[in-house]
Amino acid sequence: MKIAVFAGSFDPFTKGHESVVLRALPLFDKIIVAIGNNTSKNGFLSIGERIELITEVFQSETKVEIDAYEGLTVDYCKRVHANFMLRGIRTAADFEYERAVAQMNKSMLPSVESVFLLTTPELTPVNSTIVRDILRHGGDVSQFLPDKANVYKLIEKRKAKN
Amino acid sequence: MKIAVFAGSFDPFTKGHESVVLRALPLFDKIIVAIGNNTSKNGFLSIGERIELITEVFQSETKVEIDAYEGLTVDYCKRVHANFMLRGIRTAADFEYERAVAQMNKSMLPSVESVFLLTTPELTPVNSTIVRDILRHGGDVSQFLPDKANVYKLIEKRKAKN
Amino acid sequence: MKIAVFAGSFDPFTKGHESVVLRALPLFDKIIVAIGNNTSKNGFLSIGERIELITEVFQSETKVEIDAYEGLTVDYCKRVHANFMLRGIRTAADFEYERAVAQMNKSMLPSVESVFLLTTPELTPVNSTIVRDILRHGGDVSQFLPDKANVYKLIEKRKAKN
Amino acid sequence: MKIAVFAGSFDPFTKGHESVVLRALPLFDKIIVAIGNNTSKNGFLSIGERIELITEVFQSETKVEIDAYEGLTVDYCKRVHANFMLRGIRTAADFEYERAVAQMNKSMLPSVESVFLLTTPELTPVNSTIVRDILRHGGDVSQFLPDKANVYKLIEKRKAKN
Amino acid sequence: MKIAVFAGSFDPFTKGHESVVLRALPLFDKIIVAIGNNTSKNGFLSIGERIELITEVFQSETKVEIDAYEGLTVDYCKRVHANFMLRGIRTAADFEYERAVAQMNKSMLPSVESVFLLTTPELTPVNSTIVRDILRHGGDVSQFLPDKANVYKLIEKRKAKN
Amino acid sequence: MKIAVFAGSFDPFTKGHESVVLRALPLFDKIIVAIGNNTSKNGFLSIGERIELITEVFQSETKVEIDAYEGLTVDYCKRVHANFMLRGIRTAADFEYERAVAQMNKSMLPSVESVFLLTTPELTPVNSTIVRDILRHGGDVSQFLPDKANVYKLIEKRKAKN
Numbered sequence: 001m002k003i004a005v006f007a008g009s010f011d012p013f014t015k016g017h018e019s020v021v022l023r024a025l026p027l028f029d030k031i032i033v034a035i036g037n038n039t040s041k042n043g044f045l046s047i048g049e050r051i052e053l054i055t056e057v058f059q060s061e062t063k064v065e066i067d068a069y070e071g072l073t074v075d076y077c078k079r080v081h082a083n084f085m086l087r088g089i090r091t092a093a094d095f096e097y098e099r100a101v102a103q104m105n106k107s108m109l110p111s112v113e114s115v116f117l118l119t120t121p122e123l124t125p126v127n128s129t130i131v132r133d134i135l136r137h138g139g140d141v142s143q144f145l146p147d148k149a150n151v152y153k154l155i156e157k158r159k160a161k162n
Numbered sequence: 163m164k165i166a167v168f169a170g171s172f173d174p175f176t177k178g179h180e181s182v183v184l185r186a187l188p189l190f191d192k193i194i195v196a197i198g199n200n201t202s203k204n205g206f207l208s209i210g211e212r213i214e215l216i217t218e219v220f221q222s223e224t225k226v227e228i229d230a231y232e233g234l235t236v237d238y239c240k241r242v243h244a245n246f247m248l249r250g251i252r253t254a255a256d257f258e259y260e261r262a263v264a265q266m267n268k269s270m271l272p273s274v275e276s277v278f279l280l281t282t283p284e285l286t287p288v289n290s291t292i293v294r295d296i297l298r299h300g301g302d303v304s305q306f307l308p309d310k311a312n313v314y315k316l317i318e319k320r321k322a323k324n
Numbered sequence: 325m326k327i328a329v330f331a332g333s334f335d336p337f338t339k340g341h342e343s344v345v346l347r348a349l350p351l352f353d354k355i356i357v358a359i360g361n362n363t364s365k366n367g368f369l370s371i372g373e374r375i376e377l378i379t380e381v382f383q384s385e386t387k388v389e390i391d392a393y394e395g396l397t398v399d400y401c402k403r404v405h406a407n408f409m410l411r412g413i414r415t416a417a418d419f420e421y422e423r424a425v426a427q428m429n430k431s432m433l434p435s436v437e438s439v440f441l442l443t444t445p446e447l448t449p450v451n452s453t454i455v456r457d458i459l460r461h462g463g464d465v466s467q468f469l470p471d472k473a474n475v476y477k478l479i480e481k482r483k484a485k486n
Numbered sequence: 487m488k489i490a491v492f493a494g495s496f497d498p499f500t501k502g503h504e505s506v507v508l509r510a511l512p513l514f515d516k517i518i519v520a521i522g523n524n525t526s527k528n529g530f531l532s533i534g535e536r537i538e539l540i541t542e543v544f545q546s547e548t549k550v551e552i553d554a555y556e557g558l559t560v561d562y563c564k565r566v567h568a569n570f571m572l573r574g575i576r577t578a579a580d581f582e583y584e585r586a587v588a589q590m591n592k593s594m595l596p597s598v599e600s601v602f603l604l605t606t607p608e609l610t611p612v613n614s615t616i617v618r619d620i621l622r623h624g625g626d627v628s629q630f631l632p633d634k635a636n637v638y639k640l641i642e643k644r645k646a647k648n
Numbered sequence: 649m650k651i652a653v654f655a656g657s658f659d660p661f662t663k664g665h666e667s668v669v670l671r672a673l674p675l676f677d678k679i680i681v682a683i684g685n686n687t688s689k690n691g692f693l694s695i696g697e698r699i700e701l702i703t704e705v706f707q708s709e710t711k712v713e714i715d716a717y718e719g720l721t722v723d724y725c726k727r728v729h730a731n732f733m734l735r736g737i738r739t740a741a742d743f744e745y746e747r748a749v750a751q752m753n754k755s756m757l758p759s760v761e762s763v764f765l766l767t768t769p770e771l772t773p774v775n776s777t778i779v780r781d782i783l784r785h786g787g788d789v790s791q792f793l794p795d796k797a798n799v800y801k802l803i804e805k806r807k808a809k810n
Numbered sequence: 811m812k813i814a815v816f817a818g819s820f821d822p823f824t825k826g827h828e829s830v831v832l833r834a835l836p837l838f839d840k841i842i843v844a845i846g847n848n849t850s851k852n853g854f855l856s857i858g859e860r861i862e863l864i865t866e867v868f869q870s871e872t873k874v875e876i877d878a879y880e881g882l883t884v885d886y887c888k889r890v891h892a893n894f895m896l897r898g899i900r901t902a903a904d905f906e907y908e909r910a911v912a913q914m915n916k917s918m919l920p921s922v923e924s925v926f927l928l929t930t931p932e933l934t935p936v937n938s939t940i941v942r943d944i945l946r947h948g949g950d951v952s953q954f955l956p957d958k959a960n961v962y963k964l965i966e967k968r969k970a971k972n
Contacts, residue, residue: 002513023599026569027488027513072785083512089585089602092416092578093258096741103607103773107791108782113509116575116602121589122446125265134270137234143269164351185437188407189326189351245350251440254416254902255744261413265445275347278413278440283427284932287751296756299720305755396947417582420903427935431953432944449589458594461558467593578740579906608770611913620918623882629917650837671923674893675812675837731836737909737926740902751931761833764899764926769913 004028004084004115007036007073011043011132013054016123018146020088023117025063032080033058035068044132045154053149074109085114090124166190166246166277169198169235173205173294175216178285180308182250185279187225194242195220197230206294207316215311236271247276252286328352328408328439331397334359335367335456337378340447342470344412347441349387356404357382359392368456369478377473398433409438414448490514490570490601493559496521497529497618499540502609504632506574509603511549518566519544521554530618531640539635560595571600576610652676652732652763655684655721659691659780661702664771666794668736671765673711680728681706683716692780693802701797722757733762738772814838814894814925817883820845821853821942823864826933828956830898833927835873842890843868845878854942855964863959884919895924900934 006021010033021031035050045053047068058064069076077085085105089095102114119126126144134141135151145151168183172195183193197212207215209230220226231238239247247267251257264276281288288306296303297313307313330345334357345355359374369377371392382388393400401409409429413419426438443450450468458465459475469475492507496519507517521536531539533554544550555562563571571591575581588600605612612630620627621637631637654669658681669679683698693701695716706712717724725733733753737743750762767774774792782789783799793799816831820843831841845860855863857878868874879886887895895915899905912924929936936954944951945961955961 026599027601072782072787075785075787089581091258091262092581093255093741095575095578095581096739099604100739100773100775100778102604104775104778104782104792106606107773108787113512114604115513116604118585118588118600118602120592121448124445124448125262125269127262127266130262130266134234134266137237139234139237139270144266188437189439251419253744253748254419255741257413257416257419261442264442268444275350276442277351278442280423280426280438280440282430283934286931286934287748287755289748289752292748292752296720296752299723301720301723301756306752396944396949399947399949415582415586417579417903420901424901424935424937424940428937428940428944428954431935432949449586449593451586451590454586454590458558458590461561463558463561463594468590577906577910579903607772610769610772611910611917613910613914616910616914620882620914623885625882625885625918630914674923675925737905740905743899743902743905747928750928754930761836762928763837764928766909766912766924766926768916 001030002028002084003030003032003080003082004086005032005034005073005077005080005082006086007034007076009038009043009128010035010050010054011045011128012135012145012151013050013057013149014123014126014128014131014144015146016088016090016119016126018057019120019123020086020117021058021064024086025061027115028063028084030063030065031086032065032067032082034076036073037068037070044135049154053151053154056150057146057148059148074105074112077109077112083112085112087114087116088119089116090119090127163192164190164246165192165194165242165244166248167194167196167235167239167242167244168248169196169238171200171205171290172197172212172216173207173290174297174307174313175212175219175311176285176288176290176293176306177308178250178252178281178288180219181282181285182248182279183220183226186248187223189277190225190246192225192227193248194227194229194244196238198235199230199232206297211316215313215316218312219308219310221310236267236274239271239274245274247274249276249278250281251278252281252289325354326352326408327354327356327404327406328410329356329358329397329401329404329406330410331358331360331400333362333367333452334374334378335369335452336459336469336475337374337381337473338447338450338452338455338468339470340412340414340443340450342381343444343447344410344441345382345388348410349385351439352387352408354387354389355410356389356391356406358400360397361392361394368459369475373478377475377478380474381470381472383472398429398436401433401436407436409436411438411440412443413440414443414451487516488514488570489516489518489566489568490572491518491520491559491563491566491568492572493520493522493562495524495529495614496536496540497531497614498621498631498637499536499543499635500609500612500614500617500630501632502574502576502605502612504543505606505609506572506603507544507550510572511547513601514549514570516549516551517572518551518553518568520562522559523554523556530621535640539637539640542636543632543634545634560591560598563595563598569598571598573600573602574605575602576605576613649678650676650732651678651680651728651730652734653680653682653721653725653728653730654734655682655724657686657691657776658683658698658702659693659776660783660793660799661698661705661797662774662776662779662792663794664736664738664767664774666705667768667771668734668765669706669712672734673709675763676711676732678711678713679734680713680715680730682724684721685716685718692783697802701799701802704798705794705796707796722753722760725757725760731760733760735762735764736767737764738767738775811840812838812894813840813842813890813892814896815842815844815883815887815890815892816896817844817846817886819848819853819938820860820864821855821938822945822955822961823860823867823959824933824936824938824941824954825956826898826900826929826936828867829930829933830896830927831868831874834896835871837925838873838894840873840875841896842875842877842892844886846883847878847880854945859964863961863964866960867956867958869958884915884922887919887922893922895922897924897926898929899926900929900937
């Protein structure tokens with residue numbers, strides 16, 4: 001069984017991420033979208049909110065699972081018996097960093113292979129950090145997020161709670 | 163009327179920044195040097211000190227205005243009716259980031275076009291982050307700053323106050 | 325008067341090139357699309373054919389002129405009294421080369437400033453060399469070329485002649 | 487059925503290429519190593535010799551087929567009903583070019599997805615162009631070629647014929 | 649006398665760092681491995697622990713000295729009468745940053761020349777930041793560290809103390 | 811004895827090359843500027859002319875020798891008992907290529923270490939290919955060439971002969 005882990009902080013999960021998962025579906029039997037619970041970075045969305053949004057996006061995809069994890073990605077891969085790590089690459093700068101991570105992961109866990117897909121050209125500039133920054137300043141990022149992931153409804157809900 | 167916004171944190175405003183503005187002057191009717199008031203980054207110079215320094219640099223240039231803003235750069239551009247964003251690029255790494263920002267800005271505000279000038283070769287290594295680091299350690303960075311921007315006089319003034 | 329030279333081999337002139345010229349129009353009083361007659365490279369389209377295609381693209385733009393030249397671009401700029409060179413950049417690799425050329429041009433002809441616009445994200449992969457290669461193999465490149473530039477009609481015409 | 491085309495000029499097929507194919511085997515039902523017959527480049531090995539060498543490398547791999555083709559890679563993919571293009575990437579410079587090619591291929595043939603694997607770190611510097619150059623000058627490149635691909639036996643055979 | 653400073657945060661000192669120093673030994677009369685005491689970054693190993701580990705690595709190399717410093721690297725170089733700064737480069741992204749730093753250092757202290765060696769291919773992905781991250785999560789990084797630098801014994805010792 | 815080979819096609823030898831050799835002099839006992847006689851590239855200057863020019867540049871430097879060679883650079887290094895290869899790097903694109911060459915050379919001839927110096931910022935854009943192109947079109951490249959290397963006198967001499 002071909003199990004791929006698509007790990008990231010997904011804060012937020014963008015149209016670029018969605019496109020990578022959808023195009024990778026024919027390659028794998030299961031893709032786990034795994035939210036790395038990196039506590040040191042101060043996030044915009046909570047882990048719970050991210051899970052809620054990504055679940056909406058893939059509600060009709062039976063091969064996609066959503067999860068969150070702490071610790072090393074290679075340890076998580078071992079735990080869920082993944083044999084592949086799925087990655088999207090946008091730019092040459094991304095590539096250099098992705099290569100270092102993938103090659104070190106390979107040294108530590110040789111049974112897992114990193115597989116890369118490109119983002120589609122019109123989504124290449126869509127970068128989570130910039131999207132998050134716009135969100136923080138109250139800008140409209142709908143065009144960069146999956147149609148099914150209504151981050152604004154979520155933000156409303158959050159405000160209602162407080 | 164051709165209005166360009168030259169946005170940045172300018173902490174400090176370097177000879178590289180000065181050169182970009184001066185060479186861009188013939189292209190535009192007005193260039194607004196706009197200091198992004200990014201409160202999360204801990205700066206070396208205060209916003210007031212940065213305005214003071216940049217004002218000294220362009221005191222005889224009637225087409226240059228100095229301003230500070232909070233929030234998204236695209237929102238600021240709308241407010242000041244800018245139709246261009248002026249950017250300087252130094253390296254390929256800069257370029258990748260600048261491209262992502264410019265293309266996302268273009269998606270959000272299609273009426274504003276990003277225009278790039280190169281830094282001059284001898285100023286290519288002059289990087290605000292490194293300059294700020296040297297300043298913090300008490301090093302001499304005069305050769306990297308505009309002749310008219312006396313950051314040391316400013317630092318003296320600051321010490322006198324405390 | 326702000327005159328920009330947009331120089332290239334344009335073999336063929338793509339949608340990416342068209343987009344750069346159209347977005348640069350508000351910046352300049354005249355843009356000269358100048359086909360560098362580099363005899364050493366073996367082209368797909370003749371200089372005459374390239375002029376014909378680019379003329380079709382900009383027939384309704386009074387600020388755009390089309391020309392061809394031999395020799396150095398800086399010498400051509402002097403001849404047509406240009407004060408700007410317009411360039412589009414797609415990738416970091418492009419950028420490094422463009423920077424070297426622009427900085428050497430600036431050393432030889434300081435009165436001319438290179439101004440860069442980005443290609444739009446969906447046109448970033450559109451690369452003349454690859455397009456030309458597809459054309460040579462009889463592939464369909466219409467989606468990469470300006471709507472008004474019918475390269476296939478031109479190829480038909482060429483075949484009819486022979 | 488998951489069919490991937492691994493296209494290239496493979497002049498010569500290196501240990502880097504071999505490693506990409508072997509690591510990609512679990513992902514696909516069939517991998518076609520397809521030698522692009524690009525007549526304009528002057529090669530070192532003939533197409534026949536390249537087929538001979540690559541066949542030796544994968545003689546025991548039932549999922550690997552070797553083929554040569556002329557014309558566009560996308561047309562070849564259609565012909566052999568491939569739904570994936572397999573690519574190895576070594577460096578950031580590679581990446582930029584690979585991205586342009588993959589994104590243009592995707593525009594022309596949306597049913598085929600490009601899938602990238604990294605070369606292993608110790609094989610990253612192994613570049614066909616440099617290997618070919620060393621071969622031409624009579625240097626020893628055995629360490630860069632698959633153990634089963636004896637290019638020197640082939641060169642001996644060739645000399646014997648002349 | 650040829651004195652080189654090999655400065656870095658070395659948190660931890662990796663096999664990649666070790667390889668650069670060993671290969672540079674024939675070039676210099678003395679190499680000072682100098683730990684930059686950058687208090688703002690929150691480290692994994694204390695300065696004392698780093699000194700202990702690096703000392704173990706080079707205990708039999710009479711030309712290698714270990715030191716720690718605060719403030720600017722150029723000021724440290726002046727103090728120890730170094731005429732060279734030794735740097736290792738792994739990737740193009742590294743290179744761009746290294747170039748900016750080296751060229752600004754050269755402007756401030758023209759008597760010191762930066763000399764670059766490459767990491768060996770199999771050590772190219774070994775990046776201190778990623779290694780430190782793995783260490784923090786309790787992963788096994790022995791393969792990325794010098795054989796003589798037992799970081800785990802050190803961590804045990806640290807635990808024993810607390 | 812520390813012998814470095816500085817190999818290249820040097821067509822022409824630029825101010826950038828000169829600067830690298832001069833700054834490397836304190837590191838080595840002998841630097842051999844070695845012109846690779848790559849017959850496949852069609853050059854502008856003959857090997858004889860290049861030797862003549864480089865000889866003029868270093869006439870007063872007793873540690874610099876000028877030579878030309880055919881075949882592989884590693885074979886040349888063995889022949890002249892060099893233990894170092896000296897390289898200048900200008901840009902990230904250069905770096906990627908230089909790294910591949912250096913790492914393959916290291917695999918073939920482990921006793922020779924590649925040592926890299928940076929070009930100075932103002933010489934970074936000076937690229938032999940562009941300089942040669944300007945020379946071919948009769949442009950003035952004096953500012954990019956060593957003061958002592960009068961390429962124009964050489965061209966005059968050449969014309970006089972014909």
